[in-house]
Amino acid sequence: MAEIVPLTEAVRDLVRDGDVVALEGFTHLIPHAAGHELIRQQRRDLTLVRMTPDIVYDQLIGMGCARKLVFSWGGNPGVGSLHRLRDAVENDWPAPLELEEHSHAGMAAGYAAGASNFPFGIVRGYEGTDLATRTNIAWITCPFTGERLAAVPAIRPDVGIIHAQRADEAGNVQLWGISGVQKEVVLGSTRSIVTVEEIVSELEPRPDAVLLPAWTVTAISVAAGGAHPSYAHGYYERDNAFYVRWDEISRDRDRFRQWMQRHVLETADLSEYQRALQAREASAV
């Protein structure tokens, strides 16, 4: 049954060095605040899983938290490369990074299999590509039609982490808008952390919402604004300017480290991080 705890506590109790951790979010509701807490608590040797690693994964990789990345598209959406990811792969900085890469369809099938407690998912793909030789799949034959299909192992992280709009006091989680693989990652993970914009006394049912009942979630933490620079539908918009700015901040190793020091390592929590960001913006004006 979900417990409502501060984020520092949730990360301290539920994420261990060497864990397989998936912080999911398909552009929307990306759990940045939780990622920053992993960096502050200096988790190491993580296997990070995510369909679309973007800024928060660039930060985790650049700060040396990751040993391996399982992914299908790693970039700064609409802007360009992830410089810290590239530096790790191309130059082993700050540490070598093992890659396991899939297609989006492959990872989506792996997550759906994880949520269903199936051993694998199936994809009509990979055939004829070099990915087939680099990724973790096996070929199977359909017992009914004879069709050749790719089997993708179920994705079952030790810890699944997502951000949602809100939860109630009993620990039921509600999220809406673009919902990515958020439901699948929570159901497929051994433990889960859900950060939310707010906790309300009663959840108003929404016909288009994803609901994760309290008994499917391990911990819930309030993190208002915790998806920034991504967005929380109905709460705040995507900070597109920050994605563009990240390209400059992350390009240079020293500038990246200084930025992380000032905004993440030297801040105790999300509200101090937000103040550090605002101070920078005020001084820039």
Added chain:
Amino acid sequence: MTQAEASSYTAEEMMAVAAARRLADGTVCFVGIGLPSRAANLARATHAPDCVLIYESGAIGAKPRHLPLSIGDGELAETADAVVSVPEIFSYWLQGGRIDVGFLGAAQIDAHGNLNSTVIGEYERPKVRLPGAGGAPEIAAWCRETFVMLRQTPRTFVERLDFLTSVGQPPDARAAAGRRGGAGVTCVVTDLGVLEPDPETRELTMTELYPDVTIDDAREATGWDLMTAADIRLVPAPTSDELEALRALKPANEQTVTS
């Protein structure tokens, strides 16, 4: 492109216009960010108001009023007929064979429309680590047709890919086994013109050129011995209506083709 032309429209605008004109009204498109999104939204704003735009973030029938920066902007969810989960979009809609035209970009393309969006150099120690496959392998295999959009240079149009991320043309074996699947890459829209597979050899052949582009320009920009169609067509420059509609879409920022 001459100075006078360059001041009236950009190469990217010409590419968006050329791709948009190829979309018939009612076409169901699987759209990526950047140029494909510009092209599909331009079609919707001009001759093809009933084009259905599907974004891989799960937005079906999105009608954005301005171009999204990312594939999952709130604008897409707010204007969509429906928003479904990512596993659903890739299984029911894409691999289920319900998409007419899928768009792809890439860092490299070969003469058979195979694409590389994974690495430049060796896989284990790449010179450039690119974002990776994303939806490309299944888009190329399961949309009825695939349109590729990228700039034509000897570095992108290569004899041999560094990595084969998505397959340009369906293997004959698939047709023989009676499997469903698309026709593969049916056109490549570049900043010089358009290439299409030769009906006999299946090799990508220059079939259209933009104003002020010569066959020699296209040959010089291609890393293999480029075939050109006997009846190569001239693509008319963007009309003022097309440019006006395109500019009214107000992109969130200038996009690159490969991201």
